[in-house]
Amino acid sequence: MAFLSTRRKLLTVLAILVIVVVVTPHTGPFLTLLITRALVFAILAMSLDILLGFTGLASLGQAAYLGVGAYLTAILATRYQFGLGWSFWAVIVLGALIGAASAALFGLIAIRATGVYFLMITLALGQCVWGLAYRWNSLTGGDNGLNLPGRPTFGVAMASDLNWFYLVFGFFAASLGILYLLVLSPFGRSLEGIREQEVRMRILGYNTWLHKYIAFVIAGAFGGLAGVLWATTNGHVSPEDVVLTTSVDALLMVVLGGSGTLVGGAIGAAAVLLLREYLSTLVPWWQYALGGVYVLTILYLPGGLMSIPARMHQWRAREPRTGTLAAVPP
Amino acid sequence: MKTPVWIGAATAACLVMGLAAAPAAADELRIGFLAPMTGPFAQVGKDMVNGFEMYLDSVKNNFGGATVKFIVEDEQAKPPVSVLKAEKLIRQDQVHMFVGGVLASTGYALAPVSTREKTVYIPSIPAADDLTQRDSGKYPYLIRTGWSSSQPVHPFGQWACEQGYKRIAVIAADYAFGYETVGGFQKSFEGCGGKIIQKIWPPLGTIDFGPFIPTIKQDADAIFTLMVGPMSLQFPKQLAASGNTKPVIGGGTSYDEFSLPFMGDEVIGHVSALQYSAALDTPKNAEFVKAYRAKYGKVPSYFSESNYTTAQLIDEVMKKTGGKWPGPEQFVATMAALKIDAVRGPVSFDEFRNPVQNIYVKKVEKKKMFAYDKDELWNTVIKTYPAVGQFWTYGKDEFLKQPVYSRDFPPCKNCE
Numbered sequence: 001m002a003f004l005s006t007r008r009k010l011l012t013v014l015a016i017l018v019i020v021v022v023v024t025p026h027t028g029p030f031l032t033l034l035i036t037r038a039l040v041f042a043i044l045a046m047s048l049d050i051l052l053g054f055t056g057l058a059s060l061g062q063a064a065y066l067g068v069g070a071y072l073t074a075i076l077a078t079r080y081q082f083g084l085g086w087s088f089w090a091v092i093v094l095g096a097l098i099g100a101a102s103a104a105l106f107g108l109i110a111i112r113a114t115g116v117y118f119l120m121i122t123l124a125l126g127q128c129v130w131g132l133a134y135r136w137n138s139l140t141g142g143d144n145g146l147n148l149p150g151r152p153t154f155g156v157a158m159a160s161d162l163n164w165f166y167l168v169f170g171f172f173a174a175s176l177g178i179l180y181l182l183v184l185s186p187f188g189r190s191l192e193g194i195r196e197q198e199v200r201m202r203i204l205g206y207n208t209w210l211h212k213y214i215a216f217v218i219a220g221a222f223g224g225l226a227g228v229l230w231a232t233t234n235g236h237v238s239p240e241d242v243v244l245t246t247s248v249d250a251l252l253m254v255v256l257g258g259s260g261t262l263v264g265g266a267i268g269a270a271a272v273l274l275l276r277e278y279l280s281t282l283v284p285w286w287q288y289a290l291g292g293v294y295v296l297t298i299l300y301l302p303g304g305l306m307s308i309p310a311r312m313h314q315w316r317a318r319e320p321r322t323g324t325l326a327a328v329p330p
Numbered sequence: 331m332k333t334p335v336w337i338g339a340a341t342a343a344c345l346v347m348g349l350a351a352a353p354a355a356a357d358e359l360r361i362g363f364l365a366p367m368t369g370p371f372a373q374v375g376k377d378m379v380n381g382f383e384m385y386l387d388s389v390k391n392n393f394g395g396a397t398v399k400f401i402v403e404d405e406q407a408k409p410p411v412s413v414l415k416a417e418k419l420i421r422q423d424q425v426h427m428f429v430g431g432v433l434a435s436t437g438y439a440l441a442p443v444s445t446r447e448k449t450v451y452i453p454s455i456p457a458a459d460d461l462t463q464r465d466s467g468k469y470p471y472l473i474r475t476g477w478s479s480s481q482p483v484h485p486f487g488q489w490a491c492e493q494g495y496k497r498i499a500v501i502a503a504d505y506a507f508g509y510e511t512v513g514g515f516q517k518s519f520e521g522c523g524g525k526i527i528q529k530i531w532p533p534l535g536t537i538d539f540g541p542f543i544p545t546i547k548q549d550a551d552a553i554f555t556l557m558v559g560p561m562s563l564q565f566p567k568q569l570a571a572s573g574n575t576k577p578v579i580g581g582g583t584s585y586d587e588f589s590l591p592f593m594g595d596e597v598i599g600h601v602s603a604l605q606y607s608a609a610l611d612t613p614k615n616a617e618f619v620k621a622y623r624a625k626y627g628k629v630p631s632y633f634s635e636s637n638y639t640t641a642q643l644i645d646e647v648m649k650k651t652g653g654k655w656p657g658p659e660q661f662v663a664t665m666a667a668l669k670i671d672a673v674r675g676p677v678s679f680d681e682f683r684n685p686v687q688n689i690y691v692k693k694v695e696k697k698k699m700f701a702y703d704k705d706e707l708w709n710t711v712i713k714t715y716p717a718v719g720q721f722w723t724y725g726k727d728e729f730l731k732q733p734v735y736s737r738d739f740p741p742c743k744n745c746e
Contacts, residue, residue, distance in 0.1 A: 147438070235446070236413050
């Protein structure tokens with residue numbers, strides 16, 4: 001949206017956020033739940049966008065951090081009844097911390113590699129977390145997963161879907177804000193520098209490894225946060241949540257929405273979840289619709305859904321020139 | 331006169347909400363059905379829906395005066411998806427009950443949803459033991475119409491002893507349902523003097539058994555298998571190719587009619603146990619198999635029968651209430667008190683809301699049955715254990731004291 005000023009972009013995003021808050025309560029209980037889920041996934045997708053869009057690291061293991069956050073929440077709640085009251089806020093912090101810690105560990109292994117090797121290492125590490133979830137029966141319940149006793153109550157009962165939606169929305173908006181500030185900061189600019197020309201950045205004296213590592217850890221922290229919210233939204237954690245498909249979904253969401261735009265991840269998350277989870281309750285051919293959207297986006301909108309306004313602007317600007325009554329002199 | 335916009339908007343909003351919340355016709359029974367419609371389990375899901383719909387058609391969608399609204403949702407054989415779809419059925423369609431799920435893990439994921447939303451849940455396929463054992467107190471709105479994993483293998487262990495088998499090697503799918511089936515078999519087989527000398531756990535979805543088959547102990551008297559889905563097709567083929575001459579016995583899903591038509595002659599003589607066989611020689615089953623074949627062009631599997639019988643049980647409850655929805659507590663209580671003559675034989679319920687039913691020991695044979703002109707593989711019933719409950723002969727108190735069957739329980743004390 002290069003044709004829009006920064007101020008207008010911010011205002012547009014704010015307006016959309018306000019519309020989401022105002023409209024969601026009127027969409028009925030099931031759609032409210034779907035929108036809440038989309039917001040959680042939006043946080044995960046935005047965290048991945050920090051890597052993919054801003055640092056140029058395509059990770060196929062983002063579900064791992066969602067997984068550790070979700071399992072931490074479920075294990076604390078089922079074993080220690082921790083996180084069912086005000087302590088939920090501690091779980092939020094712990095979830096982000098455990099996400100960051102796992103990313104700090106995985107980053108030591110993964111950051112050395114680039115391109116397709118980075119992709120494969122993150123894939124393998126993600127599968128390790130899935131393997132733990134699936135096989136560590138005594139802790140994770142294995143294949144059966146874990147059922148949470150319920151959503152927390154602090155002052156107001158989060159068991160109410162609407163209250164929970166507002167809270168998740170708050171976390172989403174905060175994450176968007178923090179990540180936005182992050183990419184605007186000098187640190188964020190140097191990440192973009194690394195994406196464009198890592199060698200040049202290194203020659204300029206930047207410790208590119210450290211920059212990438214920190215970005216990786218930050219993405220992990222937000223992944224962990226998304227995990228806590230994901231487990232609490234669904235009331236159930238299963239190895240199925242951590243499986244490779246979830247990582248791929250996150251990646252597709254970012255690409256579909258438009259990588260390197262932050263908001264694009266959120267839009268992609270909303271599009272994919274609503275298409276998949278709402279359309280699949282209506283028609284049996286939902287998979288074709290989803291596939292069609294992916295293919296069309298990649299063919300005609302390499303910049304993702306976020307590039308639509310710019311394209312339209314471009315198209316409209318070009319219009320008079322192609323008309324017969326072109327008033328523009330050559 | 332100008333009407334303020336907000337009044338118009340408010341009226342519209344009220345109308346929309348009013349429509350959404352309007353109670354449906356008094357005599358409508360809304361049943362949500364969760365079955366995989368896409369993915370590797372799609373064919374299983376088809377069998378499930380077919381079974382239920384066949385009963386619905388036979389009563390013209392009328393359960394004791396109530397018109398049935400039957401809503402199928404694709405649960406993709408994934409627990410998180412089934413939870414979401416159950417929420418959709420409850421919130422959007424306001425169903426009175428939801429039925430189905432395939433995997434045991436799905437059953438464990440759906441049961442808390444029924445408690446949370448105070449909606450009846452009928453696991454017609456998920457066989458996870460604890461749903462109606464140690465955890466049954468947590469799930470007051472759950473009543474099972476299928477079976478519990480270890481229910482058929484308890485008598486089957488007894489049967490294995492009677493065949494004179496002393497030492498059995500086990501090869502079973504590595505997940506909860508496999509553990510519960512093997513555990514039940516081991517408990518009763520070792521209880522009557524047998525020994526499980528080996529347990530091999532290929533991962534769920536294994537297609538190449540090359541690394542596993544050679545490790546089967548050669549001095550075993552028989553091999554016990556528990557396979558599911560595509561595994562059940564591949565394992566007997568590869569076992570036969572390896573030159574096996576030992577008797578092969580197994581859990582019901584290794585040879586159920588869902589996969590049997592696609593198997594080769596190598597499975598002839600294999601013996602398994604389940605609460606249903608399509609080859610059950612009763613007039614009721616003959617009629618069922620013929621009607622099912624006429625309608626869907628194949629032999630019904632236990633997935634079909636179980637859901638057909640579930641529909642029948644719901645119908646019986648609604649007949650008792652005169653077509654009025656009795657509320658979830660009363661519905662479960664009424665169903666739990668039923669004794670019906672189902673396709674699979676007599677079915678009643680124990681105090682944990684698990685069916686008490688016949689268990690059939692079945693041998694795969696190639697023959698013609700039910701007036702069909704070609705030779706086919708059938709699960710011929712060779713022994714019937716009548717009215718088997720989930721605790722077999724152990725007594726519920728003693729049984730519930732032990733932990734749920736797992737990879738490590740019962741411990742493999744005779745393993746070599």
